[in-house]
Amino acid sequence: MGNSETRRKAAVVRRERIRAKTAAAMRGAGERPRFVADVMLGKLAKWLRIAGFDVLYSNRYSDDALIALSNKEGRILLSLDSRLLVRKSVKNFIFLESGNLEDQIKRILESTHSGMFPSPLSRCLSCNEILADVPRESVRDRVPAYVFRTQSHFKRCPQCGKIFWSGTHSRKALKTLDKILADVRSREHDPAGASFLQPTRRA
Numbered sequence: 001m002g003n004s005e006t007r008r009k010a011a012v013v014r015r016e017r018i019r020a021k022t023a024a025a026m027r028g029a030g031e032r033p034r035f036v037a038d039v040m041l042g043k044l045a046k047w048l049r050i051a052g053f054d055v056l057y058s059n060r061y062s063d064d065a066l067i068a069l070s071n072k073e074g075r076i077l078l079s080l081d082s083r084l085l086v087r088k089s090v091k092n093f094i095f096l097e098s099g100n101l102e103d104q105i106k107r108i109l110e111s112t113h114s115g116m117f118p119s120p121l122s123r124c125l126s127c128n129e130i131l132a133d134v135p136r137e138s139v140r141d142r143v144p145a146y147v148f149r150t151q152s153h154f155k156r157c158p159q160c161g162k163i164f165w166s167g168t169h170s171r172k173a174l175k176t177l178d179k180i181l182a183d184v185r186s187r188e189h190d191p192a193g194a195s196f197l198q199p200t201r202r203a
């Protein structure tokens with residue numbers, strides 16, 4: 001029982017140390033923030049790619065690899081793991097704190113001062129590559145017949161070759177992103193609501 005109490009206290013201390021790092025950490029975010037997501041965040045990485053963000057993700061990245069990618073490529077490390085973020089070598093990060101997907105996306109938008117999504121539906125969800133337009137005729141044999149009949153524009157991932165059309169990312173996903181953005185924008189005009197995202201300052 002002493003052990004779990006010690007662990008709980010250690011976690012609280014780590015959180016405080018991470019919050020103290022936060023203000024400095026976001027200085028390098030820039031106008032087009034890029035990310036690397038830790039191994040627990042596959043779902044978040046996919047959603048950020050739907051929104052058009054450049055996000056590296058693999059469930060095989062070690063902690064050291066995540067930190068190296070963040071530091072070498074100027075990517076913001078996204079994580080829920082206070083043990084990872086408290087490490088000295090971690091400079092550029094967002095501590096998500098919540099396991100809820102919508103809360104995580106809101107936190108990222110607000111932390112990076114992103115008033116909109118970069119370019120929804122422009123990236124491969126598997127590879128993170130920017131999709132390229134391809135002539136409709138070239139995909140005739142590569143998509144279901146009814147899709148070919150009903151769609152006029154197609155894109156292709158230069159890495160994995162997968163073909164995308166407007167039904168590939170569901171309308172529901174776009175609606176969800178729209179709602180998240182609207183919530184974030186309305187909170188910007190409501191100081192009380194926005195305050196929870198400011199770095200906690202302690203005397």
Ligand SMILES: [Zn+2]
Pocket residue numbers: 124125126127128129157158159160161162
């Ligand atoms: Zn791909």
